[in-house]
Amino acid sequence: MSPSAATTTPANAAETPVELSEIEQIVTKLAKSGIKNPRSASKGGFADSWVENLPATTKARFEKYGIDISQGYPQRPPTEDIPIFVDQAHAVRDKEVPYIERAKNADPEKKALFAAAKEVKNLTKHIGTEIIGLQLSDLTDQQRDELALLIAERVVVFFRDQDLDPKIQADLGAYYGNVEYHPQQVHVPGLPGTTVIWQDLLIKLGLNIGFKNNVKAGTSQWHTDLTHELQPPGITHLHNDAIPDVGGDTIWSSGYAAYDKLSPAFQKFLDGKKAVYFSAHNYLDRENPLKGRVNVEREHPIIRTHPATGWKSLFVNRAMTRRIVGLEPRESDLILEYLFSIFEKNLDIQVRFNWKPTKAGLGTSALWDNRVSQHFAVWDHEGNEPRHGTRVSSLAEVPYFDPESKSQREALGLSLN
Template identity: 40%
Template sequence: MSPSAEVPKSEAVTEKPKIRRAIDEEGGTTTATYPHYLPVWDDSEKYPPLQPFTHTEHGLNADPTFPDLLAPGSTIQDLTPTTGSEVTGVQLSKLSDRGKDQLALLVAQRKVVAFRNQDLASLPIQEALDFGAYFGRHHIHPTSGSPEGYPEIHLVHRNGNTSEFDAFLAGRNSSVAWHSDVTYEAQPPGTTFLYILDTPAVGGDTAFVNQVEAYNRLSPLVKERLHGLKATHSGVEQAEFSTQRGGVVRREAVVNEHPVVRTHPATGEKALFVNGGFTRGIVGLKKEESEALLGFLLGHISRGIDFQVRVRWAPGTVVVWDNRVTAHSAIVDWSTGERRHLARITPQAERPYETPYTPE
């Protein structure tokens, strides 16, 4: 019997590759500046459910004058009155523990800070992870690609394929998708680091919105009503989307409830804690009520151009934000065939909590 006759064609099964590598999809060679950071998706990587841990908030008792962070020769420029700053003359990887504490506080206060001329991308990956581990337990993303051997790094990668760009915008009018990272976890991230590897010459910025200022703009009656409410945050849809695309799911998807208004442990500020990426509904409200209230809050956040900021990437840039009090969106606005490649270090923080409403 011939080999082709042993297994009828209709019954033949093609085994799904267990490892998918971006460099293979580029033909075995790449123009990436940091090829060891190209994403790998390994079907064999499976992780158990995340367990609770005690988070240390390093910004809590930090010196608010920032003597170990903003040393002589450094400069800081605010990008808007309430949100965002840009710093030069500071090398994050060389900070002392006191400097790291002050970094956590500065980022909590300004919500997002861009540091220029950094060496984080050029360090061995493990050294970059060791730096980030000071701020909390590393989160391993359940569905994203990562550098081979380093699942703690979350990668953002678009290789500049123009047909991919066209397909991305084919079903939408805008690329804006406000979200806070993995808020479906019981203990979502806090101080978060994103560093550039390759970027278009123009375009591919990241926008951030200040969720504290979004809360502050609400009327006292609305603020009072929001306190005590909880919302569901779901990772199920993200896992299903990855499966549909032939991607990986490293850990069972989870759903958690978090307060609609959360308190930051270092600043005491209250912030809206809902986002369009993962918040699914308000607990205890009927469907129509939940959709109306959540729709209002998300619309309020998205329209708040006066408490938003747009950060432009440049080689050597590290953007640090507090994921507890911000939401963000990539801006897919270039079609020049250039690569956009970034790496994220995502330390987890405390379980979200709220403090009682205080009348103004």
């Protein structure tokens, strides 16, 4: 899910053993063998345009803030920038880049942020806070820092009735980290880091989803975004500007609380271990392109420490975690299945949020810490009402485990039983 363009030489690669003419021959062979050309489903520009079906509230938002959809919507990166080989995909972000943890600059009491709001509501004991009466576009840097700390502590924070310029959403994402520019994902025209979340378009393009098979289709499964990245996202911001009257909720689950659900002996066993995480998109192996498509893979700690809170979090997810390093496959599968179930089955560490604003024509934003959470988009409106959003993911630090760090409940002095 993270590649740069290449025709004859991939970015950051030392050499390209396959020349363009050979690539063309390979693609021909793949077509004859029934394996799809990786670029064929991802044509650049506005090949997937469905501007005529854009929800009215989305069109109004774009018109108000000067987003040009006259050429089509959404926009896809240029075809030549869509990688073919897995080494090209891996090379896009294979070197660590500087990252500033904004939450470390924040007032622990968050006085500037809370004083500007009409109300601050914790939606559950362990996860989820809603801030009422405050526009994200009006935040000062001090308030942005305090919001980053609140997100780190409460995992996900919600803002209804937002009148949000997509360009300001992109700017806020850049403040919180290095904006992820996705080489396949469709985006708002002119804003390549502002990706489009619009399942109706995916259905039009062939996503097989319906009442009987809406689980594991698109985002309707438990997942954590982009865990295969060298520096996976920290704060992720989804602004929904078209929301069903009923349904279309999203559920988040806390990685802090999931870790605290484990026994001390099991925590000790997992501390310091790593897992292999893989990309949603797949590519060809340059050394053996006829074997089929493969994913980008990277290793990260199963238990990671949050740089702002210092709390340990369980960092696995069913959609993108392949195996635990150093274990036999059956051992890994059994343990991962149990760890996935902690997030998915413990309702007390989840929050379910309905996006509907209180004022017509406005949208709702959710900002969550992707490092310490999983989420699940509930597809119960069955496409009968539009649901459309724009998302900015801010890449954070390389995941790490600090053996001196504490769990959330241990740090807060709560019962560990």
